[in-house]
Amino acid sequence: MPEKLVSVAVDGPVGAGKSSIARAAARKLGFIYVDTGALYRAVGLYCRRSGADMSSHDDIAARLPEIRTEIRLIDGVQHIFLNGEDVSEEIRLPEISMAASAVSAVPAVRAALLDMQRKLARENNVIMDGRDIGTVVLPDAEVKIFLTAAPEIRAKRRYDELCAKGVSATFEEVLADLNKRDYDDSHRAVAPLKQAEDAVLADTSGLDFEQSCELVCSIIKEKL
Numbered sequence: 141m142p143e144k145l146v147s148v149a150v151d152g153p154v155g156a157g158k159s160s161i162a163r164a165a166a167r168k169l170g171f172i173y174v175d176t177g178a179l180y181r182a183v184g185l186y187c188r189r190s191g192a193d194m195s196s197h198d199d200i201a202a203r204l205p206e207i208r209t210e211i212r213l214i215d216g217v218q219h220i221f222l223n224g225e226d227v228s229e230e231i232r233l234p235e236i237s238m239a240a241s242a243v244s245a246v247p248a249v250r251a252a253l254l255d256m257q258r259k260l261a262r263e264n265n266v267i268m269d270g271r272d273i274g275t276v277v278l279p280d281a282e283v284k285i286f287l288t289a290a291p292e293i294r295a296k297r298r299y300d301e302l303c304a305k306g307v308s309a310t311f312e313e314v315l316a317d318l319n320k321r322d323y324d325d326s327h328r329a330v331a332p333l334k335q336a337e338d339a340v341l342a343d344t345s346g347l348d349f350e351q352s353c354e355l356v357c358s359i360i361k362e363k364l
Contacts, residue, residue, distance in 0.1 A: 146171070148267040148360055149274035152287035153333060154237065154321045155294030157344060157352060158269040161287065163218075164353045166267040169360065174211065174260050176270035176277065177240065178220045179253050181231035182209045184239030186222055194242040201248035209253070211260075234302065234309060234317060241321050244271070245328040267360075271325055274336035283363040284339035285356060293345050294318060 148171065150162045159175050166173035183200075186207050193199040210221040219228045230236065243249045257277050260266055270277065274284035289297075295315035302309050325333040335341065340359050344352040 145262075146265050146283070146364060147261045147278050147281040148283040148285070149278045149281040149336070149339070150267060150269040150285045150287055150356070151271060151274050151333070151336070151339065152269075153294065153318075153325065155298040155318050156287045156289055157294075157297060157349070158287050160349070161344075161352050161356055162267045162269040164349075165356045165360065167216075168353070168357055169267070170265070171267045172213075172260070172264040173218060174257065174266050174268040175218055175220075176253070176257055176268055176273065178218070178228070178231060179209050179211070179256070180244045180249070181236050181240040182220050182222045182227055183207055183249055183253075184241075184243045185227055185231050185236050187243055188236065188239045194239060197246045197248070200243055200246045204248060204252055209256075211256075232305075233307065234314070237317065237321065241324050245324070245330060247330050250276075250330060271333045272331035274339050275334060276331045279336075283360050284336050285342050285359055286335040286339040287342045287344065287352075287356070289343060289345040291315065291318060291322065 150158050152158050163173045187194065187200050187203055190203060192203055208223050212219050212221060219226050220231060254277060257268065261268060261278055268278060274281055295311065295318045298318065299309065299311045299314045342355055342359060347355065
C-alpha cells in the first residue's frame with residue numbers, strides 16, 4: 141500500500157472493459173474502485189423513468205433536485221442506489237447507456253457529480269474510471285490510463301455480456317449503438333472523451349481479460 145493516498149484515472153470509450161478491468165485491478169492492489177459511469181447511468185435512468193425530454197439540457201437539469209445517487213460497497217462490491225433503490229443491474233441495459241450519454245453532456249449534471257467523485261479520491265486510494273477522469277475529474281491523478289480496443293472488439297464484448305444476461309440484441313445493433321456513443325462522447329461540448337496528454341495508452345484488442353488486468357496493474361506499479 142502506498143504511503144500517501146494514490147488516485148488512478150482510467151478513461152476510455154464505451155465497451156473497452158474499463159469497469160471490469162479497473163475493478164479487478166483495484167481488488168489486486170487493495171484500492172477502492174469507483175465506477176463513475178454508473179452515477180451517470182443512474183441519473184439517466186431517473187430522467188428516462190420520469191419522462192424527461194432527453195434532448196433538453198434544461199429539462200434534465202430541472203430534475204436534479206429530485207435525484208439522490210449513492211455508491212455503497214456491499215461485500216466488497218460497488219452498488220449504485222437511486223433514491224434508496226438498488227439499480228445496479230437496471231442501469232446496465234442498452235437503453236440506459238444512451239440515456240447516460242445524453243445526461244453526461246449536461247453541464248449541471250457533471251457539476252453535481254463532480255464533488256462526490258473528488259471526495260472519494262481525497263479520502264481513499266482509488267481507481268476511478270469514466271470518460272473524463274484524467275482530464276477533468278482528477279487532473280492531478282498520480283496514474284492516468286487510456287484504455288481502449290477496436291470498435292468491433294468492444295462491440296463483441298458488449299454483445300456477449302448482454303447475451304449472458306439474457307438481453308435481446310443483435311451484434312449489429314450493439315455496434316451501431318457503440319459507434320454513436322463514441323461519436324457523442326468525443327464530440328460533446330462539455331468534457332469530451334479524449335486521452336489526457338500524460339495518460340498511458342493501453343490497447344487491449346489482442347488481449348484477454350486476465351492479460352488486460354495484468355497490463356493495467358503493471359502500468360500502475362511502474363508509475364508508483
